[in-house]
Amino acid sequence: MARQHARTLWYDRPKYVFMEFCVEDSTDVHVLIEDHRIVFSCKNADGVEFYNEIEFYAKVNCKDSQDKRSGRSITCFVRKWKEKVAWPRLTKEDIKPVWLSVDFDNWRDWEGDEEVELAQVDHYAELLEKVRTKRPPPAMDDLDDDSDSTDATSN
Numbered sequence: 001m002a003r004q005h006a007r008t009l010w011y012d013r014p015k016y017v018f019m020e021f022c023v024e025d026s027t028d029v030h031v032l033i034e035d036h037r038i039v040f041s042c043k044n045a046d047g048v049e050f051y052n053e054i055e056f057y058a059k060v061n062c063k064d065s066q067d068k069r070s071g072r073s074i075t076c077f078v079r080k081w082k083e084k085v086a087w088p089r090l091t092k093e094d095i096k097p098v099w100l101s102v103d104f105d106n107w108r109d110w111e112g113d114e115e116v117e118l119a120q121v122d123h124y125a126e127l128l129e130k131v132r133t134k135r136p137p138p139a140m141d142d143l144d145d146d147s148d149s150t151d152a153t154s155n
Contacts, residue, residue, distance in 0.1 A: 006040065006050040009103035010090045015083050017060070017090065019076045020103065023050055029074055031067040035059050036092075038076065052099070055092040058082065 007022040019038070025045035032039040036059060040052045059081040067076045080087075090100065 003041075003049040003051040005052050005097065005099040006042070008052060008054075008100050010100065011103040011106040011108075012087045013108075015080060017056075017078045017080060017087060018103070018106065019054075019078065019090070021050070021052065021074045021076070022072070023074065024072050026050075026069065026074060029069055031074065031076060033060070033062045033065045033067075033076065033078060035062055035081075038078065040074070040076075042074065054090060054100075057087045057089055057092055058085070 009020045009022065011018050021040050021042075023042055023044050026042040027045075029042040030040070037053060037055045040050070040054075042050050044050065056078075061079040061081055064079040065077060067074055069075075089096065091097070
C-alpha cells in the first residue's frame with residue numbers, strides 16, 4: 001500500500017508556527033522537527049500510512065518545539081528562530097501542495113495587533129465617557145398609572 005500525505009492545516013503567530021496533521025485514530029506516530037524541516041509519519045485505524053515532509057519557510061528552534069497527539073489529529077508547535085517575523089507561507093518553496101491549507105479558524109493578522117488593541121482601548125474609553133456623561137432622566141409626565149391597570153383588568 002502506497003503512502004499518502006496527511007491533510008495539514010497551519011497558522012502563524014509571533015513566536016510559533018502551528019501545524020495540524022489531520023489523521024483520526026493515528027498509531028505509530030513519528031514527528032521529527034529539525035531546524036529547517038519537519039518529517040511526520042503515522043498510520044490510521046485502517047492501516048493507511050501517512051507521510052509528510054515540509055521544508056520550512058525559515059529556520060526554527062527545534063529544541064523548543066513540540067507536538068501533541070489527540071484522537072483526531074497531531075498538532076505541532078514549532079518555535080520560530082526569529083520571533084515577530086510573519087511567515088507568508090509555511091514552505092520554503094513558493095508552490096503550495098494540495099494537502100496543505102491555511103487554518104483560517106485560527107489565522108490572525110498579528111502584525112497589526114498592537115494598533116487594533118489600541119483602537120479597541122480608545123473605543124472602550126469613548127463608551128465609558130458616554131456612560132459617565134450625566135443627562136437628566138427622561139420625563140415621565142406622559143405615563144398614566146391608571147391606563148396600565150385598566151388595560152390589564154379589561155382583558
